[in-house]
Amino acid sequence: GDSVTQMEGPVTLSEEAFLTINCTYTATGYPSLFWYVQYPGEGLQLLLKATKADDKGSNKGFEATYRKETTSFHLEKGSVQVSDSAVYFCALNTGNQFYFGTGTSLTVIP
Amino acid sequence: EAGVAQSPRYKIIEKRQSVAFWCNPISGHATLYWYQQILGQGPKLLIQFQNNGVVDDSQLPKDRFSAERLKGVDSTLKIQPAKLEDSAVYLCASSLTIRTGSYEQYFGPGTRLTVT
Numbered sequence: 001g002d003s004v005t006q007m008e009g010p011v012t013l014s015e016e017a018f019l020t021i022n023c024t025y026t027a028t029g030y031p032s033l034f035w036y037v038q039y040p041g042e043g044l045q046l047l048l049k050a051t052k053a054d055d056k057g058s059n060k061g062f063e064a065t066y067r068k069e070t071t072s073f074h075l076e077k078g079s080v081q082v083s084d085s086a087v088y089f090c091a092l093n094t095g096n097q098f099y100f101g102t103g104t105s106l107t108v109i110p
Numbered sequence: 111e112a113g114v115a116q117s118p119r120y121k122i123i124e125k126r127q128s129v130a131f132w133c134n135p136i137s138g139h140a141t142l143y144w145y146q147q148i149l150g151q152g153p154k155l156l157i158q159f160q161n162n163g164v165v166d167d168s169q170l171p172k173d174r175f176s177a178e179r180l181k182g183v184d185s186t187l188k189i190q191p192a193k194l195e196d197s198a199v200y201l202c203a204s205s206l207t208i209r210t211g212s213y214e215q216y217f218g219p220g221t222r223l224t225v226t
Contacts, residue, residue: 100152
């Protein structure tokens with residue numbers, strides 16, 4: 001069935017380091033792909049999305065490119081800040097169903 | 111605009127008791143979702159409504175879980191009777207509609223349920 005596999009955490013980085021969180025998916029058809037972020041004590045928020053192959057989603061310095069050939073949607077940021085500390089979820093939508101990964105906890109230290 | 115509202119924020123019950131959660135989506139959002147998020151896991155979709163009709167409830171344990179959205183606005187999710195494994199955060203989300211391709215979901219803060 002359809003699913004999302006996400007890089008396990010936790011991830012700890014120093015401020016200004018480069019971030020990559022890997023996400024791969026399995027889906028029939030042509031899913032839409034998302035990254036959601038959950039800051040401490042808050043609900044999930046959409047960070048970025050891509051609805052077709054080769055689309056690049058971007059927001060707040062984060063980017064992810066929908067790669068159909070590798071079934072991937074890796075999240076990247078060139079220079080992380082302390083305020084980026086949160087849990088990041090990769091997700092896909094296909095038909096009426098939404099599937100989330102298990103989440104990757106990121107801690108950025110000054 | 112006001113976000114998705116959920117209540118209560120926290121609930122502790124004993125196993126075999128009943129519990130209900132309430133959700134009020136963003137005004138004008140036709141689609142409403144209930145998710146279960148067990149600690150250390152990603153959210154799992156339980157049920158999806160389009161207005162007051164059920165679009166998908168394939169992952170809802172119907173022997174003990176029920177949900178309704180009678181007037182196409184707010185919704186309740188009920189568990190009766192609760193089991194220990196129901197301990198989780200229950201998330202409500204809404205989106206404008208699934209038909210136009212606008213799949214962005216807006217999530218509420220969740221209700222943390224502990225079953226003892």
